[in-house]
Amino acid sequence: MTERVRVAVIIGSTREGRxxxxxxxxxxxxxxxxxxxxxxxxxxxxxGLPEALTDPYADTGAPPPGPVGALAPRLAAADAFVVVTPEYNRSIPAPLKTAIDWFYREWQAKPVAVVAYGRDSGGALAAAHLRQVFAEVHAVTVPDAVLLPRYWELFAPDGSWPKPTADREAALKTTLDQLIWWAHALREARTARPYTG
Incomplete structure (x- = not known):
């Protein structure tokens, strides 16, 4: 039996009405x-993560802020991540960037999938920015992403969301397939040889 894959799905927007x-x-x-x-x-x-980031490399001996310490074990326990983000001004929300920056080892040598939504780009620019950010913390973004252009138009007549379409379902399946493959591959690699990047 294949060991289960633990996936943390992170909601990256904190705005009211998001x-x-x-x-x-x-x-x-x-x-x-x-x-x-x-x-x-x-x-x-x-x-409750702090909005202001202290220097994660400063060796002060002080413990991290309480919310950072509380979230760290959940991220560390994950084999893979899915980041759900809107596109704000061609990028990602500030709280999401700060949340990524609060942690380091928790992301290392683990796969990340992006689910983005926005105007005409569907969040493609936010997804591209996230690929750069996660590369710096040594995470691996999977090749495909789920992009939702003009997401406000994706409601079905009964108010449910989203309207089922072959394109969205195919993108979701492909992204999940890639995430699961990378999660197994990287977990086996970390087990065989701990990552020291």
């Missing part, structure tokens, strides 16, 4: 249908 929880729940509902996956939904709006 759409991120709907997108995250949609993705998580599909992911939970995969019997090999355990899903941990991490809502940054509920974590």
């Amino acid at each position: 759409f991120g929880p709907r997108v995250a729940e949609w993705f998580a509902a599909h992911a939970r249908r995969r019997p090999e996956l355990d899903i941990d939904l991490v809502d940054l709006a509920e974590t």
Whole structure:
């Protein structure tokens, strides 16, 4: 039997009236249908992470702020991550960037998938920015992403979200398949030889 894969699905927007929880729940509902996956939904709006980042490399001996210490074990326990993000001004929300920057080893040598939503680009620019950011903390972003252009138009007549389409379903399946493959491959690699980057 293959060991289960623990996936942290991170809601990257904290704004009032945000759409991120709907997108995250949609993705998580599909992911939970995969019997090999355990899903941990991490809502940054509920974590209480400090907005101001202290120098993570300063050797002060002081423990990290309480919310940082509380979230660290959840991220460390994950084999893989899915980041759900809107696109703000051609990039990602500031709280998401700060949340990534608060941690380092928790991300290392683990795969990250991006689910982005926005105007006409569907969040493609935010996804591209996230690839650069995660490369710096030695995480591996999977090749495909789920992009949702003009997401406000994706409601079905009954108010449910999103309207089912072959394109979205195919993108979600491909992204999940890649994430699971990379999660197994990198977990086996970390077990055989601890990552020291």
